[in-house]
Amino acid sequence: MTSQTRRRYVCNLSEKSLEKARQELNEDPETREEKIDELRAKFAKEKPEVKLPPDDAFLVRFLRNNKFDVQKAYDMLLHHYEVRRKYKELFVNYQPSFYKQVYETDMLTICPGRDKDGSTVVLFKVGKLDLDRYSFDFVTTGFLIAFDKLLEDEEIQVNGVVTVEDYEDVSIKLMTKCGSSDSKKMMDVFVNPMPIRFKAGHYIRQPDFFGTVFDLFKPFLTDKLAKRFHFHGKDYGTLHDYVPSSMLPSDFGGKLTNYNSQEWFEELCKEDKKFEEQNQYGFPKAADVSGDVSQGAGQVGGSAESFEKA
Template sequence: MTTQTRRRYVCNLSEKSLEKARLELNEDPETRDQKIDELRAKFAKEKPEVKLPPDDAFLVRFLRNKKYDVQRAYNMLLHYYEVRRKYKELFVNYQPSFYKKVYETDMMTICPGQDKDGRTVLLFKAGKWDLDRYSFDFVTTAFLITFDKLLEDEEIQVNGVVTVEDYEDVSIKMMTKFGPSDSKKMMDVFLNAIPLRYKAGHYVRQPEFFGTMFALIKPFLTEKLAKRLHFHGKDYGTLHDYVPSSMLPSDFGGQMTNYNTQEWYAELCKEDRKFEEHNQYGFPKAADVLGGVSQGADPVGGLAGSFRKLET
């Protein structure tokens, strides 16, 4: 791959979000470029084998998520690439169109607009997950691609996301498909490597066995995140205390009738080329460092095998 010219960051935040970034994320337009330079320099000195994208905007995602602490942003960005080696099964086909059938199920929905705090709301309908057709890894990757796309939006980087998960019609079969190793993998990737601000998670219509399922995830949650999770059962009234009914569809007790996420996902599935380019960054592939002969393992050091929780 030819060397690409570095592209400096240009801020596109609204004035309101820029002020929020200043207050909550320690973002200072006067020192932002300096922090980006420090982050690039740290990689050049400590992990020169890692190819960073030429777009400074990509690095800003991680700086914002770690409140412009360069060391912590470095840790997360490094882990962002390390999980691509650690869990290769999630990234072997990291292109949106490969997951088109999952998106067409409406398993994942992005609500239009934002809540009163400017946050984007994502819906997950677990009952639409055909466990015989789509594996845990397959659906996890579909989510990761969705999050990577959402993070292109600077407003989402600053204001974050809220998830609402509906478990109606979920059978106990899900427990047989979702084990401790899957829980560990999911939390390692979503919490330690993705620079998305998870502001709250809401669960509705949980089955009786949901507590057993959730017990697999709970050990990997920070105390801060655990406090942001809310369990509503069939009581939509308590859900609407947090997420306004005006931005939820009727099957979540909401008032919205004309929403459609398929157009958003249809556009996403046209972006394979963008994702292919991005997949070239990070650690070199085995073929790159072994003269073009793949040995089935990457010789460059990393976090092979062990799970760790990065500081938050």
């Protein structure tokens, strides 16, 4: 890569988040560029067939998520591209506007502001998942694009994400339509290869059978990660002990009225060209898949490794 094509990283973190990155992520502005250079050089030497984006900011995501350990960042980024090679069907139309129908369902909501720890809160209304209308792959790709967009925000890279899932109106029929292969695929694409700091997951209004379903995933969770999941049933009060009601819409027991994320998604849907370009990087498109990227036994680590580092 020539100096004309490479785009050097420029830090846009607030002073508070930069200090947090120093303390928690081992980020040193004095050596940051050196680490980026080292990561690029490692790919050039060991995986020259992998085409990296010219933006150093993209590589910084993986360095931060791995506390600036170059070897671990290399492993995660390599796995990131292995997964895209493994599940080609998810990335054929990797353009936000293609998934506009998913975003219009109000299935996902990006809450305004941040919680007391600086984390961004993302809401998911599971009951709006209509697998008679959309395929599981279609919805999964729409979510992937949304989280890729979130990860462009450096504050989110450092402070992480909290998820709240609402299971109102979720039936056994819907849960059984999400087969084991679908669940495995979602774990594969979201857990190991995505450089996001998962701070907590909250579940509300979950049905009685939810515990049985969740038990299927427990073997893949470390004790540390398992402690980050909280189950609130129909009681909003315990949810608000963790996520303030001031930043939640009314259907999550919050104080925001008539709030949704449609403006955020409308802006996202204008970025087709950027996402199409990003999807050109990685392994050559004609390359065969190598390595095992199966959930729980990925080429570069266990299923909870990405979240565990948070």
